[in-house]
Amino acid sequence: MCGILAVLGCSDWSQARRARVLACARRLKHRGPDWSGLYQHEGNFLAQQRLAIVSPLSGDQPLFNEDRTVVVVANGEIYNHKNIRKQFTGTHNFTTGSDCEVIIPLYGENFVDMLDGVFAFVLYDTRDRTYVAARDAIGVNPLYIGWGSDGSVWISSEMKALNEDCVRFEIFPPGHLYSSAAGGFRRWYNPQWFQEQVPRTAPYQPLVLRDAFEKAVIKRLMTDVPFGVLLSGGLDSSLVASVTKRHLVKTEAAEKFGTELHSFVVGLEGSPDLKAAREVADYLGTIHHEFHFTVQDGIDAIEEVIYHDETYDVTTIRASTPMFLMARKIKSLGVKMVLSGEGSDELLGGYLYFHFAPNKEEFHKETCRKVKALHQYDCLRANKATSAWGLEVRVPFLDKEFINVAMSMDPEWKMYDKNLGRIEKWVMRKAFDDEENPYLPKHILYRQKEQFSDGVGYNWIDGLKAFTEQQVTDEMMSNAAQTFPYNTPVNKEAYYYRMIFERLFPQDSARETVPWGPSIACSTPAAIEWVEQWKASNDPSGRFISSHDSATDNTGGGKLAVVANGGHGAANGTVNGGNDVAVAIAV
Numbered sequence: 024m025c026g027i028l029a030v031l032g033c034s035d036w037s038q039a040r041r042a043r044v045l046a047c048a049r050r051l052k053h054r055g056p057d058w059s060g061l062y063q064h065e066g067n068f069l070a071q072q073r074l075a076i077v078s079p080l081s082g083d084q085p086l087f088n089e090d091r092t093v094v095v096v097a098n099g100e101i102y103n104h105k106n107i108r109k110q111f112t113g114t115h116n117f118t119t120g121s122d123c124e125v126i127i128p129l130y131g132e133n134f135v136d137m138l139d140g141v142f143a144f145v146l147y148d149t150r151d152r153t154y155v156a157a158r159d160a161i162g163v164n165p166l167y168i169g170w171g172s173d174g175s176v177w178i179s180s181e182m183k184a185l186n187e188d189c190v191r192f193e194i195f196p197p198g199h200l201y202s203s204a205a206g207g208f209r210r211w212y213n214p215q216w217f218q219e220q221v222p223r224t225a226p227y228q229p230l231v232l233r234d235a236f237e238k239a240v241i242k243r244l245m246t247d248v249p250f251g252v253l254l255s256g257g258l259d260s261s262l263v264a265s266v267t268k269r270h271l272v273k274t275e276a277a278e279k280f281g282t283e284l285h286s287f288v289v290g291l292e293g294s295p296d297l298k299a300a301r302e303v304a305d306y307l308g309t310i311h312h313e314f315h316f317t318v319q320d321g322i323d324a325i326e327e328v329i330y331h332d333e334t335y336d337v338t339t340i341r342a343s344t345p346m347f348l349m350a351r352k353i354k355s356l357g358v359k360m361v362l363s364g365e366g367s368d369e370l371l372g373g374y375l376y377f378h379f380a381p382n383k384e385e386f387h388k389e390t391c392r393k394v395k396a397l398h399q400y401d402c403l404r405a406n407k408a409t410s411a412w413g414l415e416v417r418v419p420f421l422d423k424e425f426i427n428v429a430m431s432m433d434p435e436w437k438m439y440d441k442n443l444g445r446i447e448k449w450v451m452r453k454a455f456d457d458e459e460n461p462y463l464p465k466h467i468l469y470r471q472k473e474q475f476s477d478g479v480g481y482n483w484i485d486g487l488k489a490f491t492e493q494q495v496t497d498e499m500m501s502n503a504a505q506t507f508p509y510n511t512p513v514n515k516e517a518y519y520y521r522m523i524f525e526r527l528f529p530q531d532s533a534r535e536t537v538p539w540g541p542s543i544a545c546s547t548p549a550a551i552e553w554v555e556q557w558k559a560s561n562d563p564s565g566r567f568i569s570s571h572d573s574a575t576d577n578t579g580g581g582k583l584a585v586v587a588n589g590g591h592g593a594a595n596g597t598v599n600g601g602n603d604v605a606v607a608i609a610v
Contacts, residue, residue: 024164024410025084025098026051026072026180029145031154031203033066034173044068047184053331054098054180054410058083062094064149066175071096074413076360077247078120088127089116092149097123098164098180099142100417102242107137122245130155135200135211139242139423143195145178153204160212161366161421162197162398165406169193169532176203181407182333182533192532197398216430219391221384227436229454232428236454239422240266243362244274251353251361253416254286254309256299258448258470259364259373262455263419265462267362268307284309287356289316289349291482306464316348318486324348326523331411332403334537335510335524337517338545339400341484343408350409359415365401366420368545369393370429371437373448376544378439379553387434392547394426399538446471491519510539 028048033040041063048061048070055072062069062085071084077100086095101107104122107129111117115128126144129137141163147154156178158166169177169185169192177185178195185192195201198212216222240263244250254264264284272282286309288300297313304311321344328343329335353361368374372390380386405416419425436450446452452469455462462468495515503518504511507525512518525534540548543557551557 024054024180024406024415025074026054026184026410027096027098027143027145027178028068028070028180028184029096029147029154029156029176029178030068030171031066031145031147031176031178032173033068033171033175036063036066040066041068043188044070047179047188048072050184051180053413056413060084060096062096062147064094064147065152067147067152067154069094069096069145069147071098074359074410074415075248076100076415077122077245079247081119082121082123083119084121084123086119086121086124086127089118093127093130093146094149095123095126095144095146097126097142097144099123099138099140099144099159100243100245100415101125101138101140101142102245103139133211141417141421143180151204153202155200155202156195157200157211158195158197160198160214160423161394161402161426163402163406163418163421165398165403166195167192167536168195168201182528182536183330186528186530186533189532192530192536194399194536214427214430216391216426217395219388221387222431222433225431225433227432227450229450232432232450233454235422235425235428236262236419236451237266237270239419239425240362241270241274242422243417243419244271244276246276246360247279248359249280249357250276251287251358252284253361253363254288254300254303254307255364256288256296256301256303256467257364258452258468259367259420261303261463261467262451263362263364264303264307264309265455266419268309269462286311287314287349287353288312289314289345289352291315291317303463303467306467314349314352316345318483318490320348321345321483322487322490325520326527327411328408329520329523330527332407333528333533334399334403335517335520335534336400336537336539337520338542339404340520341487343404345483346404346408347411350412350414354412354414359413360417361409361414362417362419363405364420365405365416365418366394366397367448367451369397369401370420370426371448371451372434372439374545375447376546376550376553377447380438380550381553383434383438385550385553386438389547389550390430390434390437392549394430396538396547397421488516491516494519495522509534510537 030044045061051072055074057075058073060071060083069085073084084096101122104125107125108117111128117124130146135157141159143158143164143166145154145156165180167179167182169189171177171188172190177189179185198210199208200211201208252264252267253260268284271277286304288297290297292315301311324344324347328340328347332339332343369390372386409416439445439447456468492515495518500515500518507521512521541551543551
């Protein structure tokens with residue numbers, strides 16, 4: 024990941040303004056510690072902080088066309104860049120090996136949809152003094168847009184680079200393009216599932232699903248630096264690791280770094296999830312290492328986590344903290360990129376609360392809502408908690424083609440049905456159930472999802488709750504609505520995080536970028552309507568859904584014992600609610 028900042032249409036072209044833009048851009052240096060660049064044309068500035076993953080020696084930004092009339096700054100990975108380059112053989116002279124340089128010759132009508140990858144970029148055309156900015160389909164890469172008092176437009180990878188200089192700012196919506204010529208946004212990503220209508224009895228084809236996922240993983244092995252795979256021991260990260268291990272030998276990365284994988288896990292001492300990660304690592308043949316953190320280590324990191332995540336969402340902060348601590352360890356080993364399992368639970372209805380979906384229509388609508396919201400939760404967490412240390416995360420489950428396959432099948436196949444032997448994410452488990460050439464052992468492949476473990480989840484969460492209980496008084500909570508009238512905290516943990524956030528980001532626009540609303544076990548507010556008892560809980564951890572819950576699952580088979588994580592942003596790629604995080608790296 025890199026960091027970009029564009030300031031466009033400034034009335035002030037002075038050296039003082041340039042110095043201010045540079046100062047703001049340096050706030051993104053953690054995202055790109057390898058190089059920094061700034062381009063100025065009159066009152067238009069484009070800055071980038073680079074994390075060099077592809078073509079480290081020749082891909083410095085900004086990037087230009089041949090006569091330097093078009094300039095681009097980008098934070099992205101364009102996985103089909105080699106194919107695009109071939110299309111322009113003889114008509115465009117590429118000057119770097121950067122995958123993002125292909126944005127320049129593609130520039131034109133409907134060009135964004137031709138990019139296969141994740142990205143946030145700004146392109147400025149000096150010939151007519153116009154610019155366009157765009158963000159990838161799901162919002163894997165963060166982006167914000169703001170407006171200065173002089174009418175200037177600010178576009179930045181993170182809020183911290185523009186919040187002090189804009190009179191208002193907001194999230195740059197995923198799947199959108201902003202054009203100065205058109206004077207606003209338009210959506211470039213318009214898949215059929217966005218309408219939230221149930222697909223017309225599209226069949227479940229396990230080999231098609233498997234093939235789409237394997238292709239998504241393979242294309243993300245595009246790298247010129249040592250890379251890794253998050254391996255928590257859960258289904259999603261284990262499949263990512265297994266597919267990586269299987270296909271790594273045939274990639275250019277193997278020629279550079281070999282095929283041996285070193286696996287790493289971070290978690291609380293004695294966690295049973297560490298055992299799960301070890302079991303998968305042993306099966307895949309990785310060299311396994313463990314890092315441990317304490318509850319106090321996590322508490323000490325909370326303020327930094329909130330600064331980098333730019334949120335006060337409780338579940339996101341809980342899950343980000345171990346990932347933040349892990350990222351520093353991984354980066355210290357010289358690793359710059361890892362693959363992770365974010366997105367699977369949203370696409371396939373993998374959270375345990377999906378067991379209570381009343382019908383396939385509601386199930387499908389909830390998956391649509393969850394995927395649309397990923398940019399404010401799990402994508403935000405995975406990107407910002409790791410880029411805090413200059414580490415890039417890639418997420419194959421959020422590949423555009425894989426999303427199309429996963430969201431076009433009849434949702435009936437995704438639903439929990441114990442009478443048919445289908446547990447959550449059964450479609451993915453079945454797709455990789457290969458008797459002749461197993462990807463994973465059966466007991467791992469069909470292990471039921473556990474969002475928290477007694478050894479990790481509750482020790483970490485309970486430790487946070489006990490700590491924040493001491494920091495926030497009852498009197499403070501009784502005045503919460505007066506202190507924080509917008510998105511009022513409903514418990515002391517949320518109040519504590521909000522205090523830190525407000526100190527770091529005191530602007531109205533900042534607090535408005537954070538989503539809010541009731542949630543159980545990672546549900547959206549709409550899904551709380553599925554079960555009457557859920558409406559009474561103000562704890563996003565989902566402990567309200569327990570073996571004592573009187574609700575029944577959607578098969579009518581009686582009580583469903585569930586202990587699940589909360590908030591909309593769960594920790595895919597981490598085990599049991601985001602408290603153990605593991606990484607396997609190729610070095």
